[in-house]
Each structure stands twice: as C-alpha cells, then as structure tokens.
Amino acid sequence: MSLRKAYLLIFIILLVDQVSKIYIKTNFILGEEVEVFKWFKILFIENEGMAWGTKIPGAYGKLFLTLFRLVAVGGIGYWLWDSVERKHSSNYLIVAIALILAGAFGNIIDSVFYGVIFDDSHQQLATLFTDKPYGTWFHGQVVDMFYFPFWHGYLPGWVPIWGGKEFTFFNAIFNVADMAISTGVGILIFFNKKAFHHKTA
Numbered sequence: 076m077s078l079r080k081a082y083l084l085i086f087i088i089l090l091v092d093q094v095s096k097i098y099i100k101t102n103f104i105l106g107e108e109v110e111v112f113k114w115f116k117i118l119f120i121e122n123e124g125m126a127w128g129t130k131i132p133g134a135y136g137k138l139f140l141t142l143f144r145l146v147a148v149g150g151i152g153y154w155l156w157d158s159v160e161r162k163h164s165s166n167y168l169i170v171a172i173a174l175i176l177a178g179a180f181g182n183i184i185d186s187v188f189y190g191v192i193f194d195d196s197h198q199q200l201a202t203l204f205t206d207k208p209y210g211t212w213f214h215g216q217v218v219d220m221f222y223f224p225f226w227h228g229y230l231p232g233w234v235p236i237w238g239g240k241e242f243t244f245f246n247a248i249f250n251v252a253d254m255a256i257s258t259g260v261g262i263l264i265f266f267n268k269k270a271f272h273h274k275t276a
Contacts, residue, residue, distance in 0.1 A: 076166045078159045081173040088177035092251035093184060096218040100189075101203055103220075105196040114225050120248050121196065121216035141186040141213045148183060151176045167262055167270040174259030181252030182217050189215030219248045 103109075103119035110116050123137060155172045158164040190210025193201045201209075210216070223245050232239045249257075263270050 076159070076169045078156065081155060081159060081169055084170070084173045085177040085180070088174070088251065088255050089181050089184075092177075092181040092255070095220070095251055096185065097203065099218055099220045100193055100196060100201045102200065103196075104198060104200060108222075114223060116222045116224065117220050118222040118248055119196070120219050122219050123216050137186075137214050141183070144179060144183045144186065148176065148179050151179060163273045165270055165272050167266050167272075171259040171262035171270055174255045174262070178252040178254070178256030178259065181250070181255070185217040186215050187213055189218070191215070217250070219250050219253070221250065221254075222248045 099117070099119050103117075105119055105121060108116055108118045151172060155169065155176055158169055158172060191208045191212055192204055193209060193215075194205040194207045195201065195209040224243050225245055227243045228241070230237050230240060230242045
C-alpha cells in the first residue's frame, strides 16, 4: 500500500470520527441516551482520560496524557512512513498502523481543541466555536457515544469475583477513533504472521 492510500484511509477515519463527535456534542446533552436496538444505544459521555475513563491523577495529569499522546502519534507516524518506505512491509501492517494512527489522532483532536471550541454539555446542547469554552488548550474531553450492553443482570453467586453482583456485558462506551485503534491492534494480534511478513523482492 502506498503512503498516499494510507493517508487517505486516515483522512476518512478522522472525518467520520470528528463529524460523529461534533454531531453528538451539538445534538445531545451530556448523559442523554437514544436506544437504537435493545443491545445498541447512543449514549453521550465525555472521557477525561484513557480507556474506561481511567485518569492520571494530579493537576497536570490531563496535560501529561495529552502530551504523551502527541509524542506517541509522532512515533506511530514515523512507523507508518518507515514501513511504507521499506517497500517490503505487508499491507496488513500498513493498514494496522494507519488505523491506530487515525484513532490516536482523532482522540488527540478532542483533547487539544474541544476545551476551547465548545461550551459545557451539562444540561444544555454544546455550541461549536463558543465564546464561553468549558476548558483550556490541551484539556479537552474525549467524546464517546457507542454503547453495546449485550447483557445486563445479576451473575450467579458461584461466579468468581463478580458473583451475585450486577453486571453488564459489554459496558465500554467508545467512539470511531477507539474502534480504529482496536481494529488496528486486532490486526497486529490476530494476523501477526501476515502483518510482520516481509515481502520478497
């Protein structure tokens, strides 16, 4: 795969990711939920940190996370360029890297810019390019919306750790960027031999 095609894939994912996030921000109040199917809902939440809302504690935790993401994206971008330039890298690897890069960059846009271009989503619809932003540069919150609660109930008491407790499978809420990252990582894991197989000249 050429670098041009990889960039096109990244652009398409970023476009879909940002359009979906801006739509949710400007049409949903924080916490609002729409049931598409019983097992699929659109639920607007904002994520201050990493996956499953994990945070880095402290006043500078969010800034550190955003700066770390920027450095990581630079490294992934170089990995993509180097893999394409080597000519013998497999398309599996290039697609996987492009997906991971697009996803990481999509969430970085939220972290860097959303705090200064949107106002608060609590009890109101957010306004794009507001004069009353909810945050500052590098302190934006990532928009998540896809929720697939395939099963919800109480587990039997004999189940280790979670037995007798209320449980939801699958309880993660995510976005298009997260899907791209997960797909890219999945390709590297499940198609490992093909991804890291070097083409012969």
